[in-house]
Amino acid sequence: MTIDELIKQTKSRTQRLQDVLFLKVLDYVVKEIYVKDDTIVFNQSNIAAINRIDKILEKDKGFARELRTLKRFVLNGVRKLLQDVYVDQSREDIRAIEIGQEVNDRIIKHAVRTIDQMTNLTPIYEEVKKQSIALMSKYEGISLLELRNQLSTQIEEKNIVNKYWSRWTYDIYSQYERIGSNEVRKKLGFVFAIYEGGEIETTREFCQERNRKVFHESEIQKWIDLDWDGKNDIGYNPFIDLGGYNCRHKLRWISRDLAEYKRPEVTVLFPMEFINSNQAQQPIPNPIETKPIIEEIKIKPTVSLGFDKKFDNYINENEVPELIINVINKLPKPNEIKSTGVRKGSYYIPATKRLVSRDDKGKETFYHEYGHHVDMGTSDKYRSVNDLFDINYKKDLENIKTVTDGKPFEYVANIVKGKREFDGVSDIFDAFTGGLFRDKYNMVGHGKKYYKMKNNKNYEVYANIFQIISSNNEKVIKETKLLYPNLYEFVLNDLKNI
Amino acid sequence: MLPDLISDEKLTINEINEKYIKHFNKEPVIIGMFWNDVKLLDQNLLNSIKENKEYNEYELLSQEEKELYSKGELVF
Numbered sequence: 081m082t083i084d085e086l087i088k089q090t091k092s093r094t095q096r097l098q099d100v101l102f103l104k105v106l107d108y109v110v111k112e113i114y115v116k117d118d119t120i121v122f123n124q125s126n127i128a129a130i131n132r133i134d135k136i137l138e139k140d141k142g143f144a145r146e147l148r149t150l151k152r153f154v155l156n157g158v159r160k161l162l163q164d165v166y167v168d169q170s171r172e173d174i175r176a177i178e179i180g181q182e183v184n185d186r187i188i189k190h191a192v193r194t195i196d197q198m199t200n201l202t203p204i205y206e207e208v209k210k211q212s213i214a215l216m217s218k219y220e221g222i223s224l225l226e227l228r229n230q231l232s233t234q235i236e237e238k239n240i241v242n243k244y245w246s247r248w249t250y251d252i253y254s255q256y257e258r259i260g261s262n263e264v265r266k267k268l269g270f271v272f273a274i275y276e277g278g279e280i281e282t283t284r285e286f287c288q289e290r291n292r293k294v295f296h297e298s299e300i301q302k303w304i305d306l307d308w309d310g311k312n313d314i315g316y317n318p319f320i321d322l323g324g325y326n327c328r329h330k331l332r333w334i335s336r337d338l339a340e341y342k343r344p345e346v347t348v349l350f351p352m353e354f355i356n357s358n359q360a361q362q363p364i365p366n367p368i369e370t371k372p373i374i375e376e377i378k379i380k381p382t383v384s385l386g387f388d389k390k391f392d393n394y395i396n397e398n399e400v401p402e403l404i405i406n407v408i409n410k411l412p413k414p415n416e417i418k419s420t421g422v423r424k425g426s427y428y429i430p431a432t433k434r435l436v437s438r439d440d441k442g443k444e445t446f447y448h449e450y451g452h453h454v455d456m457g458t459s460d461k462y463r464s465v466n467d468l469f470d471i472n473y474k475k476d477l478e479n480i481k482t483v484t485d486g487k488p489f490e491y492v493a494n495i496v497k498g499k500r501e502f503d504g505v506s507d508i509f510d511a512f513t514g515g516l517f518r519d520k521y522n523m524v525g526h527g528k529k530y531y532k533m534k535n536n537k538n539y540e541v542y543a544n545i546f547q548i549i550s551s552n553n554e555k556v557i558k559e560t561k562l563l564y565p566n567l568y569e570f571v572l573n574d575l576k577n578i
Numbered sequence: 579m580l581p582d583l584i585s586d587e588k589l590t591i592n593e594i595n596e597k598y599i600k601h602f603n604k605e606p607v608i609i610g611m612f613w614n615d616v617k618l619l620d621q622n623l624l625n626s627i628k629e630n631k632e633y634n635e636y637e638l639l640s641q642e643e644k645e646l647y648s649k650g651e652l653v654f
Contacts, residue, residue, distance in 0.1 A: 175645060215651075273607060314645035422618060424638060427654050429646055441614060448614075454654050473580050481595030489585050501613045514582035519608065522592035522620070533650050536610075537580050540653070 081164065083253045083328075086157040090249050091242060093150050098241035100146045101137070105208055105235070106228055108136050119221035130212045134205035151195050156448075158191045162260040171262065172335050173268050183263040191256055196410065197381030198248050206389065207240055250326060258320045258330060265333035272295045272339035272346065275322070277329030283498060284310050287323040294343040294554065298351045300331070383408050387417040394443035401554045407578050408450070411458040430456035444503065444547060451546025455539060463574050464542035465535050472566035473541070477512060480563055489513075492563070493523060501553050504544035505560055508567070511537040545571040594623050598633070606633040609647065610654045 112129040114121050137143050166180030211234040215222055222230070234240070265273075275290040283291070286308045303318040310324035318556040322329050322399055341345050383395045383405055395405060415433040420426065426438045428449045435453055455463045484491035488509070496506035503524045510517040510525025514532070518525030545568055546558050560568050585615050606626070612619045612635070624635040639647060646652040 216596065338622050420614075425613070425615075427611075427643075427652055429643075429652050431646065431651055445614065456653070470580060477583060486586075488583060500614075507613060509583075512583040513585075516582070518613070519595060519605075520592055522595065522616060524614050524616055526613040527608045530610035530613075530654070531606060534579065535650060536653065543653070 081157075081160050081534060083161065084251065085163070086253055087246075087249055090150075090154060090157065090245070092190070093153050093240050094245040097146045097150055098235065098239070100143055101204070101208075101241060101471075102232065102235045104137055104143050105133060105212075105231065106138055108133060109231075110224060113224070113227075115224055118223050120216050120224065120227060122216050122221070127213060130209050130216070133209055133212070134202070137151060137201075137205065144377070145304070147199060147201070147478075151199055154195050154479045155188070155191060157253060158195075158256045159188065161257045165260045165439065166256055166264060169333060172270070172333070172338070175268060176264050179264050179267045180260065181265070183260070187256065187260055187263065191252075193406075194252065194381065197405075198252065200382045200384060202384050202389075203380070204241055204244055208235065212539060254328075254330075255320050258322075261331065261333060262319050268333070270333040270335065271350070271532070272336060273297070273300065273333045274329035274342070275329055276332050284308065284323050284327070286310070287327060287329050290323075291329070294334070294337075294339050294346065295331075296346065298350075302392060337365035345414065346466065347474070381409065382403050385413055385417060390418065390419075391417050391437075391446060394446050395550075400447075400550050401552055403575055404546075404550045407454060407575050410578055411454060414450075414453050414457065428452035428456070430462075433457045444500070444551060447547040447550040448504070448543050450550075454546060454578075455542040462535070462539070464538035469538055469541075469567075469570060471535070472570045475566040480512065481507075483562055489517065489521065493516070493521065495559055496523065501556050502559070503552065504548045504551075505556060505563065508541050508544045508560075508564055511540050541567055542571055546575070556572050591644055594620050598623050598627060601627050601630075604632075607633045607636050608633075611635045611638065613654055 091166075104126075109130075112132075113126050113131075114123070117294060121128060162180065162184060166177050166184075166388050169180070208231075212227070212231065215227055247314045272294055274292065274294050275287070276293065277287070279288055279291055286306075298320045304316060305478050306325070309326070312324050316324070319331065321327065322331065335350075336346075369388055381402065381468035384391055385391050387409075394400075395408065412433075414428075414435040417435045417437070419439045420436050422438065424436075424438075426434050426436055426441065426449050430452070433453065435449045437449050480488050492506065492509045496502035496509075506517070506524040507526060510523065510527070514523075515526060515528030515530060517523045518527040525541060526536070531540075541564075545564075547562065548556055548568075549572065597605070606623055607621070612622070623633055636644065636647070639652075643652055
């Protein structure tokens, strides 16, 4: 089965889900909305009823069944594609099928999680609610019949469910197909691939130049450094993204013999000893330093915390790394998340798992407080209070003196002063100075009284590094790694192990 | 308790803090509540000098919050 065939079938299933969604919404609206003189009353009670649509749909057995069917269909599609990949690779090496079965469980488990996260319907519910409330708020009022007709336009004619799905279905199928292929070839020790997929009118120049040609993996890896229209803006991985967005090409991994036959110069360019003297027989370690591709899939999952949507948006609408999103999705959520004004600061209480975030300080503060929650509110022991943390703290204490040429206060002050994005870097330094950086030099930090308290240094370092990783600002991460490399690694590893 | 970084560097000290100490003959009670809002904290200190009323962030907490804070169970 090809990806195009799968997408066609997926579309007909999302269409069915869209039809069910439309009927369920209408059914609910007719039953729950208060109408007077044939006009929907625009009052708090009706707005609240509309705002409950997502909860009602989530509880609706028929709708849940349709959604489950769709998820199962997509997962089965991924399974079929992977089987085809292993069979295809077995033409080069018969061991591919066996190896495929070995790596398959891990890939499928990952796919289950990704599909689950991608089928989060929050954006669709929000769109339906927004449209319904906008229609109800019309000055001249609106009848139930008109609301029905208008919603039909908004949901059915504008095809909102299908449009939402079409954004990621192709990527899901193609990326898992490429991941499967890459995982198997690494175990087989294949380092050559043919760039396949043909050419059509819209084929990018990048793909045209490479189509049907043989490449060594070190050449493929170098595509990271090239630039062309359509290349993924963030986190491009040449082994799974190839020509970029919506690229229909694939890498067919082949044996050295076939590579030498198709491109004779590989014998000179990449002699046997360059790779491994026995690579065709024995699985060899990947000679190129690449992260496991399975961890780099870029179909971004989303978060739904169950409180004000703005908190979800802080995570979903920004460049928050997938690592953080997965951590948030895996761990227990706070019991309460709310906003506060300027009169009081943001805070977190581990005993009640209560998170309060100052509205005007935006996403950065929210990430910081969420970092406290991950550290203090998600397991029996606080993640930042242990001997390993203390060892890393002491290492970084020495490191700071070295990398700042013995002038740490001046160095850090120059880096962070007046730059809000460096608040976390400044506060970690304040922790190192026991609050002196804040109280004596008026820099961002919690101050002496706070840092005199047992373990507050640990808590704040963890929360600040969580905030820094979440914000994903290249310059800030660079400075953090320079000043506090050991603590940064400590928190990063802790998050990866969740 | 983890050790502090010690340095004898000379930087511009916090003038508002100095002004506050000169006025009240004691340090303001800053508990980290506004740790990432230097401007707001400066303004709060200046207001307290102007109004001749000591600045105490601890007093902004409720009784329950004070107890949690003192036990290290409320973090900012």
